[in-house]
Amino acid sequence: MRGIELRDARVHYGPLEALHGVTLAAPAAALTVLLGRNGAGRTTALRALAGTVALSSGAVVRDGRDITRRPAHERAAKGVCFVPDHLAVFASLTVAENLGLSYPAGDFSRALDAYPELRPLLPRRAGTLSGGEQRMLALTRALLPSAEVVLVDEPTQGMSPAVAARTYALLDGLDACVVLAEQRLPPALRDGARRTAVVHELRRGAVVFSGEAGELRPARTRRVPE
Template sequence: MGVEIELSGARVRYGPLEALHGVDLAVPARALTVLLGRNGSGRTTALRALAGTVALAAGRVVWQGADVTRLPAHLRARRGLCLVPDTRAVHAGLTVADNLELAAPDADFTVALDGYPRLRPLLPRRAGTLSGGEQRMLAVSRALLRGARLVLLDEPTQGMSPPVADRTYDLLAELAREAAVVVAEQRLPPGRTAIVHHLRRGRVVFSGESPEFGDGSPR
């Protein structure tokens, strides 16, 4: 299993506060990776560092063997990176159909609507009028349509009902057959095989496969 992207000695500062303290983590190609931790652990910052939406104070981001530390986020997107943030992940003033069309200019929404049939009757609705869970469905759908080789999602199932959340991880597992998929979560998705990086106070305290992680405490 080759490495798609990695952080090496990554440090991120917000003013005088350091959010990541020399983090090393590798994301394999064509696999599901979970950045696990509580709020304030650094998992979201690590995700943003991979995406290029926060700058490193020290360390490197290496993507497919190339140093992209200084590459802006929009150029990483052009190279095949898709970020689904935890907030403002959809265009609120546009309809659901418009949001999907931006991700799939050929207007083929089949993957999105097969994945989330509940979106079909919502196509003419403005995205900003949807519930939180519906907006997350739309945001994940847009990621599914992009054909990206690296997909980063921050708490993708937030606000979803348990059945829809489970369906979402089915979709992400399917996507991970073709792309590197990285999610930032507070809890390990149940019943899923993944690479886990557990962060605590800006440091990685465990890296390994999900069965090794067990009930939440590194063995």
Template sequence: MTVEIELRGARVRYGPLEALHGIRLPVPARTLTVLTGRNGSGRTTALRALAGTVPLAAGQVVWRGADVTALHADERARRGLCFVPDLRAVYDSLTVAENLELAASEGDFGPALEGYPALGPLLGRRAGTLSGGEQRMLAVSRALLSPARVVLVDEPAQGMSPPVAARTYELLRALDAAVVIAEQRLPPGVRSGQRPVVVHELRRGSLVFSGEPAELPPPQEPASSPR
């Protein structure tokens, strides 16, 4: 598979703490890549490093063979990278319609309403008054409206009901882009489907698994408490 963008020997530090320990993370073109790991594993930091919202202490970000490590996040966005963070992903003071208009490249936000019909009745509402799941739908809509080559989404289904979450993963998998999502664990339903899926598990800033969903060991059931 052709690599669209990748981290090479990436180290990220927050003060004295190192969040990524020199990882190599290739993102294949037109593939769904899932970064899994517990909170504090480095999955969010890996997304931010790709997006350019945190600087590398060492290593490179390489996009289609070009070193873009020094490019700021806004420059990467102009080149075709869409980043949907887990927090502060919508403009609270703007209406839903205004948020969508800003995200739509030509002002047409119809694809967002096709993906999430529930947003239609909310167009006049300010984004800050929406529920957590509604805000997440609005945030993920940015990826549906952007003609991006790379789409990075941190916890796309946070706060959503199971049916809406399943719909969200379908929408992201259908994008004609290299899509990377960060989740604590592999989402249900991602193992099946036609589009290639790559999984990377991070633990304390290091990669401990890279492969296909079928290669993952089955999740362990929690031990029952003695009676």
């Protein structure tokens, strides 16, 4: 299968097991959502795919190849783009300097076309931006042609509804395997997505549902159960 997946993955934080043998697949042709409330394991699963947390057992497989032992920087060099929910930008650098790290040729046009709100902020230090502005800046990395697998934790956190809708459209339109971690399924991905939305719902470190977004009960799009 082309895409990225966890196979019987277990992750420990000290004595606590955060993932209990999780198996889930993110097909390249679909847009995948890891759904769950805080503490459900969705963020840990995303980090395991990115390589920023190590598996205690199990495997991470990309395009049929085991990449479990490859560190995060090697996965990034091979096209895995990870946008965490916190500390996703270099706060002491300006917006332009942050963009320069991703776009070393100095052509920020794709990023600024996607998020024109960033244009007047180019000389500002990233740490002075609002939460939504920092999310926009962080997400510009996902627009790079080299981003073949895009992993984003709560992509629209702090954004206005209009910018959030634009962001989901951008992510849905990427020529990449896209995996998002969300507390609830955004209506834009359930009803208006260009490609199939695959959902894996996690609860207490285990997968309790896997299927297409349309198979979810409507209540699950509003509230993730205890």
